[in-house]
Amino acid sequence: MKSLKWIVPAIAAIIFVMPALSFAQELRVGGEIWNRWTYESVKPEGSDATTLKNYFALERGYFDLRPKFSENTSGRFTVDMFSTDSQKDGAGLKLKYGFIDFNNLIPVPDMTLTAGLQKVYFGTIYDWDYSLITKAPTDEYKVANSADYGITLNGQLPSGFGEYAVGVYNGEGYKAFGKTLNISPEFLANIRLVPIAGVTLGGSFMTNSVDQDTCVVDASKYQKQMLMDGMARLAYGPVDVWMEYIYKDVEYPNIADGSRDYTANGIMVMPILSLRSLIGSDIQLIGRYDRWDHTDNPKDKYLLNTITGGVNYNFMHDEKESPKMQLQLNLVQKAYDEDESSSSYAGKKKDTTTVMMQLKYKFSSTIK
């Protein structure tokens, strides 16, 4: 019975979604499969290296339906079927997207109202294209969710000057719903400006709250968050550099002395060198440096420096010349600063080296 746990919601979702799709003027079916090998080791000071992880897995198995009901109304329904050891049958299922886009509902050119389970327009998380296997910084450090339930107004500024989004979300991410949610929504504003070709500047602001519903049981858990993000992207020829700054301010309103309040912040710099125009083969060399200062609260503070190096080989392309099949190799080294981290991070106890190799494949076809 337990093995049917994820099949039931899948069938239910299909039953609810299929009738709606029959009205679609156009229906695009697509998917994305990420097969990954992960090897991770740790080597505390004075000890031999220990292997923490060494496994193959289907990390993502997206199945995607994109119906177009009219020129102004379209939708997206995406599920993620993935390997997991939390289920007896080894497979998990997550709803990733389930939204409807209404264009021109409000008489502002290029504005879309999106309702449902959708992207969170914060920082770089909403257009993170996984040039590296690792997640966007805001996702990696649990600052924002990649998708959430809500309503947004998003659109384009005139003449390709950029884009914007304002929205309200549940705030707990795409994995949470119903009783697990607190009563306060999350509010978001985002802007991206492209003043000249090759220069993109962006900023995001979000307010959120955590565990407000549990304050009756444990009032001390209730926290209010203010999240800010600044990003810049510089692209010139084969070089593309992404930069991001994240700031998180957490306040515990029910703890009067403010002893648990803290701030966290981080930066990320990611240069990408595309060799396609130089050598003909579609190969990318990528570096990434992250510095995440988790908290200034002495009990669980840490300062994490992460260096990632990666190579992508895109060996099949779609008609738009975007990668369709990609082989990725990443080396990730995480090191906790001895002086700025609490004792549990000292002596390289949690410093890890991770090697990941991933074969990623995308497909899509318009079937109606």
Add this chain to the structure above:
Amino acid sequence: MKKTIILLSIVVALLLTLPLSAQKRSNQITTSGSTTVLPIAQAAAEAYMDKYPNINISVRGGGSGVGVAALQNGTVDIANSSRPMKSKEIAACKSKGISPSFYAIANDGIAMVVHPSNTVKNLTVAQIRDIYTGKIKNWNKVGGPNLPIVIISRDVASGTFEVFNEKALKSAKVDGTAQMLASNNAVVTTVASTPGAIGYAGLGYVNKDVKVIQVAGVTPTEATIKNASYPLSRKLYMFTNGKAKGEIGKFIVFIQSAEGQEIVKKQGFISLN
């Protein structure tokens, strides 16, 4: 530190050993995009290569959106399009360091076509919209025979559809019974073989097997398309990264020249001037 040095060495070795001979040659021009612009681009490329044998021009279709995406990805020199570039596409280009420049290369009209046996000669834009949205289902409602209307449309990814959607449909939803076809030729062929059919296609694709009807009392002609009195007139474009220079610039200047515009006319489209 040792690992970092090893990693750097691997990267440098990769850079040095990869086949640098594969670099793109300056006498190679690649274009892709609109299927409407395709015959103009192909004919112009052939004429240009005859004139300058050292230049090699590759022309592909795929649709306006495909061409723009390829320009964004830096894999083509010219994106052919039967519609202007959208704000979202401009922003996506700019954020990748691509500065799009737009060159009109021809005028075109979207011709409304019916089966030659159909007696209807003229439709208003509102009637076209009502037909395509399923409100009018029989030709006798617009002065024609008692015959069910068969709606033929282009697929929604095509630039021709986008222009038709903007100018005729006003973004209304196409009726679910419509056949959405992937090319202008397919539309013309289907309409020619289906007595109750109505379709639309770039003027350059229209042949004697179908009947072109007036829209709002205006016949799509060179004069009515140039002065934009024909309601479904449009321009056809080539987009480049930055101002077109070198061989790319020369090729576009060639298409816009008197010689190039003769090619445009020969392909059944309307010249710029």
